[in-house]
Amino acid sequence: MAAAGMALLIGLTACSSKDSGSSDSGGGGNVTLTFWSINGPGLDDLIKKYQNDHPNIKIDVQVDDKNRNENLITALSAGSGVPDIAITAVDDIPLLKNEDYWVNLKDFGADKMGGDFLETRWKQGTSADGSFIYGIPTDSGPMAMAYRKDIFEAAGLASDRESVSKMVATWDDYYNTGLIIKEKANKPIATDAYFGAFLPLIQQAGEYTIYDKDGNLSIETNPAVKKAWDFAAKLSSAGLTAKQPDFSADWNVGLDKGDFATLFAPPWMLGIVRDNAPSASGQWDIAMMPGGSANWGGSFLLIPKQSKHQKEAYDFISWVLAPAQQLELYKTNGNFPSTPSVYSDDAFKTKKDAFYSDAPVGEIFAKAAEQVQPIDSIHNWASVTTTASNYLPKVDAGEDPEKTWADFVKEVKANLSK
């Protein structure tokens, strides 16, 4: 028992060091590519197609939503059991950027693909100067604002997309609209202080906020961070947050019942809202969010240096992530492409979502994608915002924002010193 607790950490290494699978499945040029994936990207049909067109290639997809990242870093560190292709999320990529472990995709000519992608997304997959290409972006997560028409109407406000987008063009407008909704409809405008204000504000605040260019913690020196915190606190103390943070049990129900008027959502969240709010069909609509947009989510495909089939792996990922395939995936699965050239396709112009009052989701998110600001993808700022997500519920619960801020800064520093 005791040993079990103690071995937990390193035991993971032992457990995950099963056969790497990156060995040939037989002679004659047949190659099996191991692909550690998640449920999100929906590449299954494209993989089948690729295998049909390349009979000598077999792609062994191993899906693990829960421990993907843990398993990947343990395998990399152990030096065995790594896949030929690995998927990693935007938040995790800063930690994986270590040239010792990955193939520089530039060596295979990936730099030529760069121009096909949204610049902000492409840069997240490269080193700071762009000389080392770690991964190629899968889908993107440009954010827009989902809102409840019924609440806006109950507050006597206009509820069409155009008017709402204008009504909340800036964050101050958003706050003022929140006050009206609070007064007239007695509903909070935002979900909570973190997802409803702090996180999107940070995502919009420019490339270097939590860390500066050299990797020094700058939450105290960069005014944007404290500003985001103060705005979140202001929203909260005015009673404009529902205290139902995204993905919590209360949030799930709140989506259906209409407990908050707005929600900042990237395309991948639309399905989650739809599933949780069966009776709210036609109540939700989508407008632009305050301050433009920001990217939330999306992944990358990377090739570990230990892969024995780097060329084959690259041929596959460069095909599957090329604009034509991203468009195909958008049509079949709704994953939002990272390649802006396809945004003018008819599929985008005609894409409407009945659940969201027939909002032209293709056009809206294409417009949002072009307003996304670049964000730091060199330093591990996501662990700092995770800490913030832990402290801001206290602000929502009425604790003094200044004290909470001080505690937050203290914990971030303590975490870094470990």
Next chain:
Amino acid sequence: MEIVPSTEQSVRKSRFKRRQNDNLSGLLYTSPFFILFAIFGLYPALYTIYVSFHKWSLLGDKEYVGFRNYRLLLTQDPLFWRSIRNTFIIWFESVPLQLLLATLMAVLLNQAFLKWKGVFRFLIFLPNITSLVAISLIFANVFSVKYGLVNYLLDSIGLNRIDWVVTPWATQFAVSMLILWRYLGFHMIIQLAGLQSIPNDLYESATIDGASKTQQFFRITLPMLMPTLLFSLIIATTGGLQIFTEPYSFMTSLVGTGAAVNGGSSNQVLTVVMYLYKTAFTDRSFGYSSAIANLLFLLIMLFSLFNTFVVRKLRD
């Protein structure tokens, strides 16, 4: 006369040889366990000690820091002490009541007049084999702040709602209830087995001597049940000190992943193993995390020794 010592010698020799063979085959029979233990238990354990003297993010090089991780943990890390406190609070809120209920239920299920025993046994054991994800989802809906069942009931009898997410004692209580409920069936089955191993003649002769049911319970059942109760207690203690999945999974359903990693907004259900997990996979400080693992090992060792001591005392 000359032959005797030589036969004796040869007998002794062959005995020695046989004993050697016995030893060898014994070792061979037990070796699978020791080999597996060495690979999956001992080696990782020793490696954890080695890692704990380094600063290491898992990718990249290890930097030797001596006892720094231990020093920080013991002297400058309130969160570590908090996590130990949380672990014990959750233990105290779940285990004693759990063992009491398990014993009572086992006694009831052991009564002759009760029908449908198999059904009851199955139903009580069911939580133990139900997927934790499903349990967590259900508990998150029972204890969620706005739409939770408990708050609804509190409301309907005119009491104040409880913020199960932000109020430290409330979250701890919710997690304790989850643990209590999940392992109740397991301990009930153990106690039931203990009860059924008590010979019936004891009760028969006590009845003949005129002992009442209550007397029988306290004079026969309880003392005879002591060994199984101690077994349950030891299992619940070593398991309780390592509690991880229940609070983590519950918090994930209740408030989402971010806050779950931290064990709630006041770290109120951050147990030692959760803290270990957080420092490893969120903060990427594997050396620090290993140091926590080693301190936890010492702590569990201490409790195991204490348990053994108590068991010996009780036997004497």
